[in-house]
Amino acid sequence: MIKSVQLALFLLLTCLLSTTTNASEIESGKILAEQLCAKCHSIDLKGKSPNKDAPAFKKFSQMWPLENLEEALAEGIVVGHDEMPEFKFSPEQISNFIAFLSSLKSKQDTQPK
Secondary structure (H helix, E strand, C coil): CCHHHHHHHHHHHHHHHHHHHHHHHHHHHHHHHHHHHHCCCCCCCCCCCCCCCCCCCCHHHHCCCHHHHHHHHHHHECCCCCCCEECCCCCCHHHHHHHHHHHHHHHHHHHHC
16 A cells, blocks of 8 residues: 555656656747747747748647757758858757747647637
C-alpha cells in the first residue's frame, strides 16, 4: 500500500513539474519571439504579419513539421523573407521556441471552427 501511494505521489509530482517546465519553456519561447521576430512576423493566433513576406507563426506548423526547424535554428536561418537577419539559437532557445510554436498549434487545433 505504501509503495502504491509513493508511486502515485511520484507520478503526480512528475506531471506537475513537467507542466511547469513546459509553461516556462513556452513563455521563454514567446519572449524570444517577441524580441527577435515580432517586428516582421505575427507571433500569435490573430492578426497579420507586419511584413507581408513574413509568414505568421500560426502557419508555421502547416508549412513545416516544427521539429524540422530545430536544425535550421541551430545552424542559423539564412532564408526567409528578404529583410530576415540570420539567427543562431542555443539548444535551450531552440527548445523554448519550438515549445512556443507547438503551443500555438495546440491552441489552433482546439479552437472552434
